[in-house]
Amino acid sequence: MTKAITVSGLHKTFGRTRALDGLDLDVETGEVHGFLGPNGAGKSTTIRVLLGLLRADSGATQMLGMDPWSDAVELHRRVAYVPGDVTLWRNLSGGEVIDLYGRLRGGLDKARRADLIERFELDPTKKGRTYSKGNRQKVALVAAFASDVDLLILDEPTSGLDPLMEEVFQNCVAEERARGRTVLLSSHVLSEVEALCDRVSIIRKGRTVESGSLADLRHLTRTSVTAELAGPPNGLSHLPGVHDLDVQGHRVRLQVETDKLDAVLRSLTESGVRSLTSTPPTLEELFLRHYQDDVLTGEEEAVAR
Amino acid sequence: MTAVTAPRFAVRASGTRPLAGAGTLLRLALRRDRVMMPVWVAVVVLMVVSGVSSIGQLYDTTAKRAELAADMTANGSMRAMYGPVFGDSLGAIVTWRFGGFAAVLAAVMSLMIVVRHTREEEETGRHELLASAVVGRRAPLTAALLAALVANTAVALLITAGLSGQGTAGALALGLAIGGIGMLFAGMAAIMAQLTESARFARGLTAAVLGAAFLLRATGDSASDDGSSVLTWLSPLGWAENARPYADERWWVLALLAAAVVIQLAIGYVLTERRDAGMSFLPTRPGPAEGRISTAAGLAWRLQRGSVVSWGTGFLLAGLVFGGMTEGAADLVGDNEDAREIFERMGGQAGLTDAFLAAMVGMLGMVAALYVVQSVLRLSAEETSGRAEPVLANAVGRLRWASGHLLIAFGGAVLVMLLGGLGLALGYGKEFGPVLGASLVQVPAIWTLGALALFLYGMFPKASVAAGWAASGLALALGWIGPALDIPQAVMNVSPFGHLPKLPGPEMAWTPVVVLAVVAAGLAAAGMTGLRRRDVTT
Numbered sequence: 001m002t003k004a005i006t007v008s009g010l011h012k013t014f015g016r017t018r019a020l021d022g023l024d025l026d027v028e029t030g031e032v033h034g035f036l037g038p039n040g041a042g043k044s045t046t047i048r049v050l051l052g053l054l055r056a057d058s059g060a061t062q063m064l065g066m067d068p069w070s071d072a073v074e075l076h077r078r079v080a081y082v083p084g085d086v087t088l089w090r091n092l093s094g095g096e097v098i099d100l101y102g103r104l105r106g107g108l109d110k111a112r113r114a115d116l117i118e119r120f121e122l123d124p125t126k127k128g129r130t131y132s133k134g135n136r137q138k139v140a141l142v143a144a145f146a147s148d149v150d151l152l153i154l155d156e157p158t159s160g161l162d163p164l165m166e167e168v169f170q171n172c173v174a175e176e177r178a179r180g181r182t183v184l185l186s187s188h189v190l191s192e193v194e195a196l197c198d199r200v201s202i203i204r205k206g207r208t209v210e211s212g213s214l215a216d217l218r219h220l221t222r223t224s225v226t227a228e229l230a231g232p233p234n235g236l237s238h239l240p241g242v243h244d245l246d247v248q249g250h251r252v253r254l255q256v257e258t259d260k261l262d263a264v265l266r267s268l269t270e271s272g273v274r275s276l277t278s279t280p281p282t283l284e285e286l287f288l289r290h291y292q293d294d295v296l297t298g299e300e301e302a303v304a305r
Numbered sequence: 306m307t308a309v310t311a312p313r314f315a316v317r318a319s320g321t322r323p324l325a326g327a328g329t330l331l332r333l334a335l336r337r338d339r340v341m342m343p344v345w346v347a348v349v350v351l352m353v354v355s356g357v358s359s360i361g362q363l364y365d366t367t368a369k370r371a372e373l374a375a376d377m378t379a380n381g382s383m384r385a386m387y388g389p390v391f392g393d394s395l396g397a398i399v400t401w402r403f404g405g406f407a408a409v410l411a412a413v414m415s416l417m418i419v420v421r422h423t424r425e426e427e428e429t430g431r432h433e434l435l436a437s438a439v440v441g442r443r444a445p446l447t448a449a450l451l452a453a454l455v456a457n458t459a460v461a462l463l464i465t466a467g468l469s470g471q472g473t474a475g476a477l478a479l480g481l482a483i484g485g486i487g488m489l490f491a492g493m494a495a496i497m498a499q500l501t502e503s504a505r506f507a508r509g510l511t512a513a514v515l516g517a518a519f520l521l522r523a524t525g526d527s528a529s530d531d532g533s534s535v536l537t538w539l540s541p542l543g544w545a546e547n548a549r550p551y552a553d554e555r556w557w558v559l560a561l562l563a564a565a566v567v568i569q570l571a572i573g574y575v576l577t578e579r580r581d582a583g584m585s586f587l588p589t590r591p592g593p594a595e596g597r598i599s600t601a602a603g604l605a606w607r608l609q610r611g612s613v614v615s616w617g618t619g620f621l622l623a624g625l626v627f628g629g630m631t632e633g634a635a636d637l638v639g640d641n642e643d644a645r646e647i648f649e650r651m652g653g654q655a656g657l658t659d660a661f662l663a664a665m666v667g668m669l670g671m672v673a674a675l676y677v678v679q680s681v682l683r684l685s686a687e688e689t690s691g692r693a694e695p696v697l698a699n700a701v702g703r704l705r706w707a708s709g710h711l712l713i714a715f716g717g718a719v720l721v722m723l724l725g726g727l728g729l730a731l732g733y734g735k736e737f738g739p740v741l742g743a744s745l746v747q748v749p750a751i752w753t754l755g756a757l758a759l760f761l762y763g764m765f766p767k768a769s770v771a772a773g774w775a776a777s778g779l780a781l782a783l784g785w786i787g788p789a790l791d792i793p794q795a796v797m798n799v800s801p802f803g804h805l806p807k808l809p810g811p812e813m814a815w816t817p818v819v820v821l822a823v824v825a826a827g828l829a830a831a832g833m834t835g836l837r838r839r840d841v842t843t
Contacts, residue, residue: 054840
């Protein structure tokens with residue numbers, strides 16, 4: 001499969017601030033790729049480099065087989081972008097903006113435009129100033145989904161959307177994937193990422209810390225196990241990969257690294273299992289681990305100083 | 306203002322402490338305006354105070370000043386421009402020559418300050434966060450008006466101090482008249498800010514009232530030589546004139562000014578309390594559901610067409626007015642050796658009508674430079690507001706995106722000058738060819754300032770707005786005050802306008818025009834290269 005986006009070793013500094021510090025990103029054609037990281041990690045900077053708005057200091061980037069900086073215009077015929085904070089012109093109506101963006105990209109599907117406006121319950125006759133944040137976001141979303149493009153770059157596109165509209169958005173992304181389009185989705189809404197993304201990349205401080213399918217990532221984290229046993233548990237605390245062990249009589253709660261689950265189960269069955277629940281790690285846990293690492297290392301640095 | 310739709314009435318009671326937080330908001334306003342406000346105050350004050358030495362040198366005896374006063378007051382065109390002269394003291398002459406314009410500048414300063422801290426805050430949504438804090442309903446307007454009061458008080462005090470050498474009473478009356486006009490238009494802006502949802506529109510409406518006030522005063526003064534015309538009395542600028550600083554000050558006229566300020570403020574407060582935050586009395590109409598704009602240039606035109614139309618109309622009208630004055634002005638200047646000298650320095654060597662026309666063409670050119678700079682810097686506004694980013698994420702190259710706006714900026718400058726020249730020629734009634742040609746000769750100098758703004762925008766985007774305006778402001782100040790101060794040509798040459806032949810009249814000089822066009826092209830090319838290479842900022 002060809003890659004829609006390849007980024008390797010991307011660096012970008014603004015004055016003394018190092019925004020991107022050797023970032024890598026691979027997006028396969030036809031997949032929905034989640035792009036995650038705490039605020040200020042460099043997600044939007046990466047997207048701006050990919051759109052040719054910022055010039056990378058070093059590193060290789062390719063999008064749809066072209067160079068984002070030098071082939072920007074040609075490339076943008078095949079790309080639709082939705083920023084996280086949509087600013088509209090005060091005196092232009094939403095409909096005018098949608099049509100303008102469509103034409104500037106090289107094509108807008110009229111029927112799809114009408115369908116999307118209806119599904120997103122958007123009033124296209126209102127002027128830019130009078131839209132709420134969610135409605136401004138809808139204007140950009142309708143323009144992007146109705147455009148005839150190969151790649152959608154969505155930077156926190158659902159901030160400000162209500163849960164019903166969030167659902168419409170998820171359906172639209174699913175339709176895009178069904179048509180074979182590629183989507184790069186930067187988001188903090190983890191349920192959205194879980195529902196939509198084939199693969200995710202997690203970045204922190206301008207660097208990619210994790211990348212892979214959700215299943216892969218889950219594998220790297222811990223499963224929670226709660227068991228009611230026939231007899232007292234035996235030797236669980238000595239098993240590798242077991243954390244937060246809590247034994248109360250015959251009741252056991254623990255967390256185990258997912259690839260060490262086997263040994264734990266064996267040990268539990270030795271004591272006789274009355275009931276057992278095992279929960280795979282939620283995405284929240286997965287991300288919190290990475291995000292908290294960030295907080296922790298930050299604190300350590302502060303202490304070291 | 307007849308088409309006021311019924312706004313949704315907000316709760317009439319404005320909370321228990323309607324002014325809560327006003328002090329903090331005033332500090333915020335003064336902090337935000339810490340550069341802009343002192344610059345405005347300095348410009349207004351220096352304009353008047355520097356007049357003491359420049360006019361004092363030219364008209365150093367009472368006899369000379371009395372002759373000037375008699376000539377100027379006898380001439381309808383000059384009265385329309387500056388009003389009648391009420392005395393032959395130096396103070397009276399300075400008041401006549403600079404007082405009216407300083408009052409107009411103080412009005413512009415005040416309307417900018419008030420709209421910036423009221424409607425603009427609401428339009429950008431910043432107001433909402435502030436209003437959620439312990440901030441009374443009247444507090445934002447109060448803070449904005451107090452900020453304007455601080456600026457106008459500074460203007461009044463500094464003018465009083467600067468002119469006190471010519472007599473304290475007159476200096477005080479002039480300071481109060483200029484500061485009072487400032488506050489009057491602060492009050493007008495406070496009302497306009499309630500009427501529209503757009504800060505730009507609120508500024509435009511207030512500026513239109515200011516323009517109408519100037520026209521009323523000019524028409525009234527051209528008809529009457531002692532400021533007693535009804536039309537003059539209908540204009541607040543006429544009141545400032547009729548306070549007669551340095552000529553038996555009429556303090557009661559200043560009291561009238563103060564009363565008008567109070568009435569306007571009351572209206573402003575009543576309107577504020579009768580509307581919801583962010584809403585306005587003039588309704589916003591819905592737009593088309595489907596758009597016809599399909600190119601970046603089309604978008605640029607849609608965004609700037611209002612500005613082009615208003616500038617064009619303004620230039621045509623100004624041209625007509627100046628053109629109509631030409632004959633009379635030349636008659637007058639012919640009698641006075643020193644005034645003739647000023648006009649010749651401003652305008653040219655040949656016939657006096659030509660000199661007057663050349664001076665007016667030059668003035669239009671310098672004002673058109675403000676148009677071109679504003680229009681070029683629209684690029685910066687689009688970029689920093691984040692509206693450029695999604696446009697550039699489409700199949701639109703940066704140069705194509707910029708060129709739409711630049712075509713309007715540089716092409717608009719030609720159009721505006723043609724309209725101004727047409728107005729002059731129509732008003733004067735002859736010399737169509739030479740006047741239109743003279744207007745076009747200004748274009749390379751206008752372009753040079755626009756290209757400088759473009760160069761700054763491409764190369765130093767963060768500094769471009771301040772530096773672009775500073776450059777055009779400097780050119781305007783040199784062109785405006787330079788001839789009266791007899792500034793050496795070497796300094797005048799800092800401004801691109803200093804190099805132009807003073808047409809109509811003398812021989813056309815192609816060299817400076819061509820050189821300026823080349824300089825403009827070079828600056829523009831460098832700016833575009835910078836824009837192509839740099840990061841898009843947000």
